[in-house]
Each structure stands twice: as C-alpha cells, then as structure tokens.
Amino acid sequence: xxxxxxxxxxxxxxxxxxxxxxxxxxxxxxxxxxxxxxxxxxxxxxxxxxxxxxxxxxxxxxxxxxxxxxxxxxxxxxxxxxxxxxxxxxxxxxxxxxxxxxxxxxxxxxxxxxxxxxxxxxxxxxxxxxxxxxxxxxxxxxxxxxxxxxxxxxxxxxxxxxxxxxxxxxxxxxxxxxxxxxxxxxxxxxxxxxxxxxxxxxxxxxxxxxxxxxxxxxxxxxxxxxxxxxxxxxxxxxxxxxxxxxxxxxxxxxxxxxxxxxxxxxxxxxxxxxxxxxxxxxxxxxxxxxxxxxxxxxxxxxxxxxxxxxxxxxxxxxxxxxxxxxxxxxxxxxxxxxxxxxxxxxxxxxxxxxxxxx
Numbered sequence: 630x631x632x633x634x635x636x637x638x639x640x641x642x643x644x645x646x647x648x649x650x651x652x653x654x655x656x657x658x659x660x661x662x663x664x665x666x667x668x669x670x671x672x673x674x675x676x677x678x679x680x681x682x683x684x685x686x687x688x689x690x691x692x693x694x695x696x697x698x699x700x701x702x703x704x705x706x707x708x709x710x711x712x713x714x715x716x717x718x719x720x721x722x723x724x725x726x727x728x729x730x731x732x733x734x735x736x737x738x739x740x741x742x743x744x745x746x747x748x749x750x751x752x753x754x755x756x757x758x759x760x761x762x763x764x765x766x767x768x769x770x771x772x773x774x775x776x777x778x779x780x781x782x783x784x785x786x787x788x789x790x791x792x793x794x795x796x797x798x799x800x801x802x803x804x805x806x807x808x809x810x811x812x813x814x815x816x817x818x819x820x821x822x823x824x825x826x827x828x829x830x831x832x833x834x835x836x837x838x839x840x841x842x843x844x845x846x847x848x849x850x851x852x853x854x855x856x857x858x859x860x861x862x863x864x865x866x867x868x869x870x871x872x873x874x875x876x877x878x879x880x881x882x883x884x885x886x887x888x889x890x891x892x893x894x895x896x897x898x899x900x901x902x903x904x905x906x907x908x909x910x911x912x913x914x915x916x917x918x919x920x921x922x923x924x925x926x927x928x929x930x931x932x933x934x935x936x937x938x939x940x941x942x943x944x945x946x947x948x949x950x951x952x953x954x955x956x957x958x959x960x961x962x963x964x965x966x967x968x969x970x971x972x973x974x975x976x977x978x979x980x981x982x983x984x985x986x987x
Contacts (some may be wrong), residue, residue: 633675635945636757638685638785640776641764642693642722643964644709644852644901645790646686647702647968648934649762653681656938667935669820673984674946678938680909683718685756687725687749694724694742706738706853707766709901709930720756723747728763730772732860735853749776760786760944762937767854768863777801779810786944788815789964791935792870796955797966809953814869814939815963819932823848824965825906825973826872827890830909830921832972839911839919841879843887846871847906850892850929851899858892867891870966877970884968904931938965943983950986958983 656665656678671677686698693701699715701722724744731741749781753761753797761780765772773793780787781804789812795801796814805812818825827839827846834841849855858864869892875890876882905925943959958979960967971979 633680635676635681635941636684636759637681637941638687638753638756638758638761639683639764640687640725641766642686642690642698642701643764644707644764644854645764645933646708646929647709648930649736649937650683650698650702650715650718651711651713652931652934652938653678653683654715656812667931668938669935670939670942670984671937673942674949675827676942676945681938681941683720684758685752686720686722687747687752688722689725689727689730689741691740691742693722694744698722708852710928712931723752725749726772726775728769728771728775730769732766732768732863734859735766735857738853738856749779750782753779753785758785759948760781760788760941762788762941763790765791765793766857766863767867768857768860768865769793770866777804777812781805781810784810786810786948787812787814788937788940788944790817792816792866792966794866794966796960796964797968801909802955802968805932806954809951811944811947811952811954811956811959813944813956814964815960815967816867817933817936817940818963818965819927819929820875820935822927822932823903823907824871825907826923826925827857827875827907828878829973829987830907831875834909835878835880838906839913841883841909841911843883844875844890844907844909845888846875847892847893847896848891848903849896849899850901850903851895851897852901852903852929854929855892855895855903859895864892872888874965874970876910878972901929903927903932939963943980946984956983
C-alpha cells in the first residue's frame with residue numbers, strides 16, 4: 630500500500646457504502662501501472678484506491694449499529710452484488726442521528742436502533758477523519774445539513790452523494806469557504822448511468838444540429854433507494870437534479886411538458902439492479918424526424934462507487950492544498966447538480982486541470 634492515506638467516514642451503511650467498502654478490498658494494491666477495469670484514475674495526487682481507509686461509519690439500523698463495517702454491509706435490506714470478501718476492518722458502525730433520514734416506506738424495512746446517537750463531530754475528530762461521504766437516503770434535507778455542519782466542526786472535507794443541494798447552494802458553499810474545507814456535490818453521477826448517458830445523447834443532438842423536441846427517462850429498480858422514492862414528497866429533489874442535469878446540455882432547456890426524468894417504480898426482485906429507459910424525439914435535416922429508444926441495465930451501487938473513489942481522492946487533494954469551498958471541476962464531472970454545469974468533455978477537462986493543480 631502507498632504511504633499517503635485518506636481516512637473516510639461513512640454516513641449511511643447501505644448498498645452504496647457496501648460497494649465502496651468492497652471496492653477497497655477488490656482494488657487492494659491496485660493493478661500496477663495497467664488500467665484496472667472499472668477505474669477512471671489509477672492515481673490522483675499520489676493517492677490510489679488502496680490509499681483509502683474507512684475510519685468511521687454511522688447508521689440508524691438496529692442490525693448494523695455496533696457491528697464491524699465488514700459485517701454491517703451484508704445486513705438486509707442491503708442487496709447489492711457481493712464482489713469482494715471484506716476482512717474485519719476494526720471499525721464499528723455507530724448510532725447516527727435520524728431527523729428526516731427515514732421515510733415512511735424505508736422505516737418499515739428494519740428496526741431503528743434504540744442506542745442513543747453519538748456526538749458526530751467528536752467521533753469524527755476521534756477517528757481523525759479526512760473526508761465524510763454522505764450516503765443518506767433521498768429527501769434527507771435536515772439530516773444532510775446536520776451532518777455537513779458536524780463535518781465542518783471536525784475539520785473534514787465533504788462528499789455529498791445525494792440530491793440535497795449543498796455544494797450547489799450559495800449559502801452552504803459560503804459555509805465551507807469560511808471553514809476553509811472542500812465540498813464536492815451534489816448527487817453522484819454514476820460511471821455509466823442513466824443521467825450521464827442521457828446527457829451525452831442530448832449533447833450529441835445539439836452538436837450534430839438535431840433539435841431535441843421531447844424526451845423521457847424512466848428508472849426502476851429493487852434497492853432501498855427506489856423503495857424510499859415511492860414517497861413522492863422525498864422524490865422532488867431527485868427529479869429536479871436529474872432533469873436540470875440533462876437540460877443543462879441543451880442550447881435551450883426543454884419545457885416541463887417536454888421532458889420527464891425520474892424514478893418510476895420499485896421492483897423488489899431486481900435487488901440492486903437498475904433499469905433505465907430513455908426516449909428522445911428530435912427534428913433533423915429538412916424537418917425529418919429522428920428518435921432514439923434505449924435501455925440501460927446496471928448494478929446501481931457499484932456503478933456509483935466507481936465515481937466516489939475519485940471524489941474522495943479529489944476532496945483529500947483539496948484538503949492537502951488548503952482549499953475551501955465547492956470544488957467546481959470535480960463536482961461538474963462527478964455530480965448531477967454541481968455549482969456550475971458544463972458539457973461532459975469540458976467537465977472532464979476541468980477535473981483533469983484540478984488534479985494537475987492548474
């Protein structure tokens with residue numbers, strides 16, 4: 630392993646945390662200088678994937694609190710694929726705060742821990758955490774703001790993987806700037822997920838002179854994220870995040886009548902698999918019609934973890950450099966709702982410039 634380390638604290642030990650933790654085992658000692666399948670960057674600022682250590686984890690699930698992270702990631706309702714056997718880490722899941730973190734559907738899936746919540750900031754300090762990764766359920770506005778404040782109290786960088794607007798909110802950006810701590814957000818954009826595929830296709834239409842008239846993206850899956858989003862009140866921020874991410878690639882954003890993007894249903898037997906159906910209807914040369922219908926199938930959580938390992942390393946690199954506030958370049962490439970939207974090739978260029986320190 631490399632000498633440079635990154636100490637990461639997890640907020641939520643669900644499927645996404647499971648894939649991230651498994652990935653640290655799967656890519657242990659990397660693959661030398663050869664590109665490893667599933668990895669966008671072998672090294673970022675001297676940090677490899679095996680530079681990342683889990684130092685703390687917080688959850689409210691009675692079956693996870695008090696257990697080693699390596700065991701907690703296997704507790705139901707977690708149902709993502711198991712692609713690596715994780716050895717005992719020596720880090721127990723601690724009782725976090727609930728606030729609005731449990732929706733009415735999710736709360737029926739498990740018992741909430743009767744343990745009192747710990748002092749999050751103090752535990753982050755004790756664990757000497759560098760980066761906090763938020764995997765809270767969709768719709769957790771109060772909980773997200775609480776954990777962001779606790780991370781700042783503890784002097785940690787923050788990676789906001791959910792569609793609660795922090796990095797893209799001027800007030801919260803200012804808080805992190807004042808604290809001289811970096812934040813990457815908001816709402817993780819998977820490696821090859823529905824949003825980035827839809828964005829690239831929308832950009833392709835624009836670049837090739839085809840006018841996009843209307844489009845939809847329908848998603849369904851069997852993990853707790855889709856179960857949680859059956860509560861339409863908790864779904865609002867997700868729909869906003871995904872819709873503006875695609876609309877940002879167009880010269881003129883589509884009206885709400887002509888674009889529909891968002892999760893549509895929960896199918897339990899799909900487990901952590903996600904299906905996305907995308908349709909695009911446009912006008913080409915001479916007014917001729919053109920349409921695209923496509924279907925994407927992925928394992929949802931590993932698809933996201935491949936981006937989080939880069940986001941964590943960029944957050945630590947910003948900490949090393951003493952940067953505070955939202956990281957525009959990394960956020961634009963890693964997230965659906967960054968502080969500034971760019972077309973994908975420019976977002977990637979800005980990410981690479983950040984990594985090089987330009």
